[in-house]
Amino acid sequence: MRILVGAGGLETYAYETGDLVRLTRNEDGPIVTAFAGDWGRVTRVHPCGAVDIKLAGYGRARDATMTRAVAVPRGRVEPCDHQGMPLRRGFAAVWDTRRPR
16 A cells, blocks of 8 residues: 645545455445445456455355445545555544545
């Protein structure tokens, strides 16, 4: 994972295959299959920056029916550790007071 700093100091993450990420918002659409707090390993990065995430064996059981989330926009995920906790520490990470992306 690379961290890109833009104008005004806003950080943007450029994910790579193998990074651990967690969803910050539920999936859009009439049928929601991936929820905020689900986490897993990035299996593919699309040219537009969207990622495919393997959830089974990480945030969900290995035999879960929903094993992966496909084409999740980069703004809906954040980096996490091996337990699914956000890498950012402090008040903002604990109480979820970060600015919306």
